[in-house]
């Protein structure tokens with residue numbers, strides 16, 4: 001019963017988040033969430049490559065800035081109160097999204113995998129947003145801190161990132177080091193199959209002619 005009441009309270013609470021001041025940190029995050037969700041919906045409706053590519057560029061740019069604001073400013077402020085379980089999950093979800101973003105940034109040919117990858121990114125980010133809005137943000141909101149001052153810091157950082165660009169991250173370095181080998185498990189499986197065939201035929205050759213390697 002207590003749990004039910006808590007859920008009702010939190011849902012009711014979230015319903016009124018739209019009346020938060022514009023510079024409230026949670027209002028800023030929710031506005032960003034609405035922007036990327038709108039871009040994902042537009043991507044799904046887009047029929048040709050040109051609008052799809054444009055939407056992907058916009059979504060990636062928005063997600064990169066949003067992730068930095070959360071990681072540098074919002075997450076550290078609320079971590080202790082929200083608890084490490086939820087915060088660590090959020091952190092790992094950011095990592096996965098950043099790996100996909102790094103792969104999308106690298107895929108300049110924009111082949112079919114490019115769109116599949118973006119679809120997976122959108123699904124993963126939608127899940128992440130749901131968890132943030134249903135669990136993390138209501139919990140964070142209990143904190144007695146100046147959320148507008150935090151929001152102002154986030155807006156300042158956003159301006160700076162828009163002006164100076166996004167700093168390099170570990171996920172981009174990781175994907176660059178893989179030289180595209182990570183890109184398609186299906187292609188990798190085909191390669192493994194031909195490698196296994198080649199190894200098997202060289203072994204059977206050796207078995208037929210055991211002296212061929214004796215020297």
Ligand SMILES: [Fe+2]
Pocket residue numbers: 067070090094128132
């Ligand atoms: Fe996030």
